[in-house]
Amino acid sequence: MKRRTVIPFGPQHVVFPEPIQFRLILEEERVVDAIPALGYMHRGIEQLATVKDFTKTLYLAERICGICSVMHTLAYAQAIEELMGIEVPPRAKYLRTIWAELGRLQSHLLWMGLAADAIGYESLFMQTWRAREVVLEMIEFTEGSRIMTGSITIGGTKRDLHAESLEFLLHKLEHLEQALNDIYPVFSDDPLIKQRTVGVGLLSKADAIKLGAVGPTARGSGIAEDMRLLGYAAYGELDFQPVVETSCDSYGRMLVRVKECFQSIELIRKAIAKLPPGEVLVKVKGRPEGEVIMRIEQPRGELLYYLKAGGDKSLARWRIRTPTLSNLPPLVHMVKGARLADVPLITLSIDTCIACVER
Amino acid sequence: MSYPAGLGIILATFLLAPVVGGLLTGLERKVIARLQGRVGPPLTQPFYDLVKLWHKRPQAANRIQIVYVYAHLFFMVTSLLAFLLGQDLLLILFIFSFATVALILGGLSVDSPYSRIGSQREIIQLVTYEPILVLLVIAYYQVTGSFMVSQARSLEQPLLFTLPLVLISFLPVFIIKVRKSPFDLATQLHEPHQELVKGIITEYSGPYLALIELASWYELVFLLALVSLFWATNWVGGLLLAAIFFFAVTVIDNITPRVTYSWMVKFVWKVGLGLAVVNVAWLYLWK
Amino acid sequence: MAWVSSARKRSPWLLHYETGGCNGCAIEFVAALTPLYDLERFGMLNTGNPKHADILVVTGCVNARSGRVLRNLYEQMSEPKVVVAVGVCACTGGIFHDGYNLAPGADKVVPVDLYLPNCAARPEAIIDALLTAADLLAETRRRDQHAHQRAPDQQG
Ligand code: SF4
DSSP: OOOEEEEEEOSSOSSOSSOOEEEEEEETTEEEEEEEEOOSSOOOHHHHHTTSOTTTHHHHHHTTOSSSHHHHHHHHHHHHHHHHTOOOOHHHHHHHHHHHHHHHHHHHHHHHHHHHHHTTOHHHHHHHHHHHHHHHHHHHHHHSSSSOOOOEETTEESOOOOHHHHHHHHHHHHHHHHHHHHHHHHHHHOHHHHHHHTTSSOOOHHHHHHHTOOHHHHHTTTOOOOGGGGOTTTGGGSOOOOOOOOSOSHHHHHHHHHHHHHHHHHHHHHHHHHOOOSOOBOOOOSOOEEEEEEEEEETTEEEEEEEEEESSSSOSEEEEEOHHHHHHHHHHHHHTTOBGGGHHHHHHHTTOOHHHHHO | OOHHHHHHHHHHHHHHHHHHHHHHHHHHHHHHHHHTTOOOOOTTHHHHHHHHHHTSOOOOSOHHHHHHHHHHHHHHHHHHHHHHTTOBHHHHHHHHHHHHHHHHHHHHTSOOHHHHHHHHHHHHHHHHHHHHHHHHHHHHHHHHSSSBGGGGGGOSSOHHHHOHHHHHHHHHHHHHHTTOTTSOOSOOSSSOBTTTBTGGGTTOOHHHHHHHHHHHHHHHHHHHHHHHGGGTTSHHHHHHHHHHHHHHHHHHHHHOOOOOHHHHHHHIIIIIIHHHHHHHHHHHHHO | OHHHHHHHHHOOEEEEEEOSTTSHHHHHHHHTTSTTTOGGGGTOEEOOOGGGOSEEEEESOEEHHHHHHHHHHHHHSOSSOEEEEESHHHHHOGGGTTOTTEESSGGGTSOOOEEEOOTTOOHHHHHHHHHHHHHHHHOTHHHHHHHHOOOOOOOO
């Protein structure tokens, strides 16, 4: 038998800003097994929700994850609205869509940067994060803050966009598209990037279905699955097709994300063009009662909330199943047999968000 | 060479080489930052780093590790010294490899997986570039008829004209030695290494890291001096050649990701070794 | 020695550890390294290796499990060292402060020198905090003080 080395990968690691640990069991430089160890970021959000006021839980939802904070508030607000039978004004729905897509843009750009960093391509990392700052500028201008915006609330949105902001958005989108046009060919054609990503971290379509992959991980394996097609917020009125790649490897997943950036830009443009006039917020009275399941598409895949409320001031149960949790079994499957050098990239290729998983 | 001149060279090596190496490192960090659209650290940053590291509390995993660090520095300085004194090229490259081996042994002497795997990769790198260095020496002998470095100065035309392919094949060796991407497999000095924390130097801290940093400056100067050997007849040409090399490496570092070691071995042996062999064979058949 | 402290001030190397929280602050820390903010112009490097680092940047709320890692990282750093708590989570626990498994603030686990309370600390604020931390690093007096300071007992 060959000598085996156990290498702890994480919890403190430069590629991931978040702690996750894999005990990688190596033979030479090949991984024979990977044992994920979780729990470094658990903070008991589901329990906190059962003691906090349900309106305040909204802010808790926002702080499940700092990258997709908008998505979490969106899902939570929609779930509560469904429970209480609130009809959200159409303008608010469009605003929510715009902000959700901005969130997706910044998340994907963030991921692209980290992926470039994972294969040791520092200048590409810097360039993508530079483009990301443009998105953050848009977010800050329209939502008031960079990360924790609190712009979506139960019953609508807290802010409205006036003509000036829309103008600004369109103008900046132009900038962003230019920057992305420069970055895209590097990701898709650079021979060394291809050499590092093509065929690395294979996940066949059958495996992806069996192991329950969601989001870009599933779409990179040829499964056209996108929760936005359910038509929540304003997505039902903006027609679009999910981006699908069939190469089933890290390269495919990377391309899905890069292409989705362009898709998001398109969606924002469409939403701005169609933005209806009117109110953005309706008054909310009473308390939620009953059960609901809410599914939305996060940058990382399908987010599923299960809410149960018994007419009290706080929820009875709030179950959060985040996309990364569904993508962990495919990840463990992919890491086995990989080279040590590829582990950071493969781990990133599902876009791990540990803060989401551990809540 | 007269004794006073020799003494002067020795002193200059000890005092000037770190200054030059440090400034070059600072310049390189600045250039990299500018290429990435950042402002970058001041030119004198490496010196601040060195002083700071030197005054941190030492922490060593074991004593033998410290011995290896000093050995690494000692061999590095010796190889540069011997080179500037115009000694035997074969011997110099031998000492130079010794310096690397000392670092590898230091990395292997601690029980840390990162450091171990970093050392293993360093060994692979050593095996990868060593044949090219040997070929370089052979080619040098063919042209000058001697192993002595001082011989290159008395040539009629620069080595570059007779050994252009060898110089090109030296490029990957240079990149490997200064630990730049795409071949920064074992460690990186100024950026975090994404696979192995800091690879081979993970377990060194404080003053020992400062010594490794210092050695890397000597190393940079040595490698650049080796490049300038290809135009040793005229010091302007030598400097120019070294500067071109330096900037080429910096740019390459910026536009490439890290490759895997199997790819590196394949590439360096196929292209680098291939070019060097062609050059040597051509010399052999023609002359 | 003046030149040693000036060198310390100009070359603080960073170690970032996210202990929990929502990683909003962690992302903003990484953003501070990128072109628009560029921490490297102050000589700061993100080393990712506790043995090389001078400043420990803690983001997020500390739970029992990550507290152990944090403590471990802190102990591996060699003196002089400074700890900066970034984000209200790391300072007091923030919105999660009454969670059942959390230590209210990173200072329950490691001695914290600087607090930056912000929910999602902006990169500008992070830069400011780190520069102040670099000043602290330059005061050699602190070196001994740190060595004798006993950290409060670790939670969990
Ligand atoms: S302080 Fe706010 S943004 Fe920072 S980690 Fe905590 S919840 Fe997230």
